[in-house]
Amino acid sequence: MHWSEHAVWWHVYPLGFTGAERQALPPAAPPVPRLSRLADWLDYLVALGCNGLALGPVFAAETHGYDTVDHFRVDPRLGTEQDLLRLIEQASGRGVRVLLDGVFNHVGRGFPAFADVAEHGPRSRYASWFRPAPGGAYETFEGHDRLVALNHDEPEVADYVTEVMTHWLERGVAGWRLDAAYAVPLPFWRTVTGRVRARFPGAWLMGEVIHGDYASYVTEGGLDSVTQYELWKAIWSSLNDRNLFELAWALKRHNALLETFTPHTFIGNHDVTRIASRLHDPRHLEHALVILCTIGGIPAIYSGDEQAFRGIKEERAGGDDAIRPAFPDDPADLAGHGRPYYRLHQDLIGFRRRHPWLVRARTTVTTLTNTVLVYTAGEGDEGVAVALNAADGPAEADLPAGEWRHAAGPGRVEGRRVVLPAAGWAIAALAR
Template identity: 90%
Template sequence: MHWSEHAVWWHVYPLGFTGAEHRALPPSAPPVPRLSRLADWLDYLVALGCNGLALGPVFASETHGYDTVDHFRVDPRLGEEEDLLRLVEQASRRGVRVLLDGVFNHVGRGFPAFADVTAHGPASPYASWFRPAPGGGHVTFEGHHRLVALNHDEPRVADYVTQVMTHWLERGVAGWRLDAAYAVPLPFWRTVTARVRARFPEAWLMGEVIHGDYAAYVTDGGLDSVTQYELWKAIWSSLNDRNLFELAWALDRHDALLETFVPYTFVGNHDVTRIASRLHDERHLEHALVVLCTVAGIPAIYSGDEQAFRGVKEEREGGDDAIRPEFPDDPAGLAGHGRPYYRLHQDLIGFRRRHPWLVRARTTVTTLTNTTMVYTASDGDRGVTVALNAADDPAEADLPPGDWRHAAGPGRVDGPRVSLPAAGWAIATRP
């Protein structure tokens, strides 16, 4: 089993987490070693039950980190290379691996190669790194003027991306999240991943894929995993609509993906409205976490979600600020109201740790109504059964055949039946 299948990630957006400026520092300004603040959260991460730190962008950029201008330099708003390497070492001493966020579909307009093209036009040696746009200028990412798309048909772009990825793998990071992987041609990913794996066979390469053929990014692109947005959407949508048929459908799709790879699963990240704000009924926060921790996948917790942070993403400039807030210097500065949800995370992540085979478990739904679901996650003769009640009234349901014992949750297992309070849940295991 690859080490990634034992991973539970704590996902951090460093620029927001550390309270960095919204725009790049002036060239004359000294670096600010804000990454060191994350060291004071490593014990918190471990106590939560995680063993991976998935960092958002840390490289020099113009604003939000996804407009990179130098992939070999730590953003001065966060510090210098030694600050990042120290964090990687401090994490490693705690058994925590670090994942970096690589933005290789596009770059900021200040990226030196693009600046050279701007200055010299077709005479620039980098002219082929970017694609001319109809009507003038260059192709951008999804219409964002500041994000210039790279030309992935240019072999030197593949050389560059390979060099960046191996550079930081040499320095101790465990793998990469590949931003906007869905916008990059699969043959490009295949070329790069094959070269990276030739030197770092244990590196874990996960792509951000919002839609499309998830499995193709593994079979044709050479990635290890992709973001499971289908399951993310089904979890909150089915609970809001009280339509657990949607979740059951998504779990069938999820099982099919397991024939090819283990998806990266989540209920929140730096690009979406916080789960505590997305759900209409805060009681369903527990249901969402139960599903995340009991179905197959490599789960990630977006920092703050474990404290039931709220925040709504808005489609405007600065619209991500609410979901990417600054954190206190250390965990002692957190408000206490999120503590019960943090403890539930500890309990459920701990449950998953005691059943590590869940990472590849297949899910079978045995009871299904709009508001009640019972499913079994199993791997061979090992299994756990989960019962969910999304209704405002108590509910009862049959369990699948077997000798089941109550393991977690406010519900009660009584022989072949489970009794669930309003908006309740239960997990049962075999003795």
């Protein structure tokens, strides 16, 4: 089993987490060693039950980090390369692997190769790195003028991306999240991942894929995993609408993906409204986490979600600020109201670790109504049953044949019968 299948990631957006400036520092300004603040959160991460630190952008950029201008230099708002290497070393000392966020679909307009093209046009040494657009402009990422798309048909771009990825793998990172992987041609990914894996066969390469044929990014692009946005949407949407048929359908689709690869699962990240704000009924927060922790996949917890942070993403300038807030220097300074949800994370992540086979487990739905869902995961003498009640009143349901014992949750397991309070849940495990 690859090490990634034991991973539970704690996902951090460093520029927001550390309260960095919105804009790049002036050229003469000294670096600010903000990455060192993350070291004070490593014990918190481990106590939560995680063993991976998935960092958002840390490389020199113009504003939010996804407008990279130098993939070989740590953003001075966060510190220096030594600050990043020290964090990797401190994490490793606690058994925590570090994942970096690579933006290789597009670059900021200040990226030196593009700056040269902007000055010299077709005569530039780097003219073939970018795709011309009508009116003398160049193609951008989804209409964002400050994000210039790379030309992935240019072999030198593949050489450059490979060099960046191997450079930081040599320095101790465990793998890469590949931003906007869905916008990059699969043959490009196949070329790059093949070269990277030849040198670092243990690296985990995960792509951000929002829609489309998820499995093709693994079978044709050579990635290890992709983001499971379809399941993310079904979790909150089915709970809000009290239509658990949507979730059951998504679980069926999830099973099909597990035949090919292990998806990257989540209920929150730096790009979406926080789950505590997305759900209409706060009682469903527990349901969402139960699902995440009892299905196949490699899960991530977005920093702050474990404390039930709230925040709504808005489509405007600064619209991500609410979901990317600054954190206190010390975890002890967090507000206490999120503590019960943090403890639930500890309990459910701990349950998952005691049942490590869940990472590849297929689910079978055995009871389904608009508001009650029972599914099993695993097979043989290794199995769990999960019962969810999204209704305002109590509910009961049957469990499949087997000797079940109550493992977690406010519901009761009575033989093959599970009794659930309003908006309640229960996890049962096969008795041995």
